[in-house]
Amino acid sequence: DSGVTQTPKHLITATGQRVTLRCSPRSGDLSVYWYQQSLDQGLQFLIQYYNGEERAKGNILERFSAQQFPDLHSELNLSSLELGDSALYFCASSPTTGASSYNEQFFGPGTRLTVL
Amino acid sequence: GDSVTQMEGPVTLSEEAFLTINCTYTATGYPSLFWYVQYPGEGLQLLLKATKADDKGSNKGFEATYRKETTSFHLEKGSVQVSDSAVYFCALRSTNFGNEKLTFGTGTRLTIIP
Numbered sequence: 001d002s003g004v005t006q007t008p009k010h011l012i013t014a015t016g017q018r019v020t021l022r023c024s025p026r027s028g029d030l031s032v033y034w035y036q037q038s039l040d041q042g043l044q045f046l047i048q049y050y051n052g053e054e055r056a057k058g059n060i061l062e063r064f065s066a067q068q069f070p071d072l073h074s075e076l077n078l079s080s081l082e083l084g085d086s087a088l089y090f091c092a093s094s095p096t097t098g099a100s101s102y103n104e105q106f107f108g109p110g111t112r113l114t115v116l
Numbered sequence: 117g118d119s120v121t122q123m124e125g126p127v128t129l130s131e132e133a134f135l136t137i138n139c140t141y142t143a144t145g146y147p148s149l150f151w152y153v154q155y156p157g158e159g160l161q162l163l164l165k166a167t168k169a170d171d172k173g174s175n176k177g178f179e180a181t182y183r184k185e186t187t188s189f190h191l192e193k194g195s196v197q198v199s200d201s202a203v204y205f206c207a208l209r210s211t212n213f214g215n216e217k218l219t220f221g222t223g224t225r226l227t228i229i230p
Contacts, residue, residue, distance in 0.1 A: 002159065033217065043205065045217035058217055090159060094216070105218060107152075107160040 003027065004108035006091050012114045018079040021111045025072055025093030031055070032074040033094075033105060034066055038087035049074055081115045088112050118143040122206045122221030129228055135193040137224045139180075139206035142187065147208040149173075149182050149189040150218070154203045163191075163204070198228045 003026035013019055025032050034046040045058035049068035060066075063081075068074045078085060089112075092105040123138040141147065151163040151173070164173030169184035178193045189206060206221040 002161070004159075031216070035218075042222050043218075043220040045219070048217060056217060092160075092218075104162055104165070106162075109159040 002106040002108065004091060004093050004106050006089075006108035006111050008111060009109065010112050010114070012116065013081060014116055015081055015083060017081050017115075018077065019081065019113065021076040021078070021089050021091075021113070023074045023076070023091030023093075023108060025074070025091075026106055029093035029095050029106070030072065031094045032068055032072070033092040034060075034074070034076050035090040035092065036087045037090060037110070038084075041087075043090075046076070078113070083115050086113055086115045118147065118208060118210055118219040120206050120208055120219055120221035123224050125203075125223070126225040126227060129196055129226070131198055131228055131230050132195045133228075135191070135196045135200075135226070137191040137204055137206075137226070139189045139191065139221060140187050141189065141206075141208050143208055143210060143219075145211045146184075147210050149180070150207045150209070151178070151180055151189070151191050152205045152207060152220075154205065154223070156202070160205065196226075196228050198230055201226055201228050 005024045007022045030051045033048045037043045046060040048056040066076045088110045090110045091108045094105045119142045148167045150165045152160040153163045164175040166173040166182035172181045180191045203223045205223045207218045
């Protein structure tokens with residue numbers, strides 16, 4: 001158990017809908033990262049938050065957005081869903097930021113999103 | 117940009133066989149390198165890491181050495197077990213300030229048969 005929790009575990013929805021994925025980082029971790037794992041794109045970085053502020057953006061679609069709240073949990077919002085958004089979405093957390101060798105990323109179990 | 121090229125799978129081995137999964141990378145500067153493992157139905161777990169050239173990461177019998185001259189970080193295990201069956205991902209993290217994302221390889225599915 002990494003200490004990172006994600007809810008829900010599974011989500012099935014229809015095209016055009018909007019969903020929210022939730023992540024609680026390990027106690028004390030300030031950085032949260034979101035990754036998408038799909039069959040065609042592999043594991044890709046979406047976005048990073050640090051202590052409530054957006055820190056880095058990857059290949060995140062405009063239909064997707066995220067935020068990190070004062071209690072450090074994070075939510076990933078996916079809207080106008082398409083079939084191709086079906087994937088496993090992982091959240092990871094790390095203690096602080098920077099490239100220190102101590103800043104390992106610990107992954108949650110993921111949320112499997114199926115868009116029908 | 118940064119990239120990781122990983123040995124294509126799937127790989128099937130008999131128990132107690134020797135394992136090598138190749139990984140090479142492209143990155144500026146001196147990235148940190150990682151191997152993550154994903155067991156069926158689970159999230160990613162850090163298997164081992166190396167943060168500078170010639171470092172050897174090791175864990176649970178697995179080893180990988182950071183080779184800057186060949187930009188490689190190959191994963192090895194001397195004698196695999198059925199419980200090692202999983203998907204293995206090679207990854208790097210840039211040392212550029214403000215860019216701590218992990219860049220992953222495509223993953224290698226390993227199946228060990230008794």
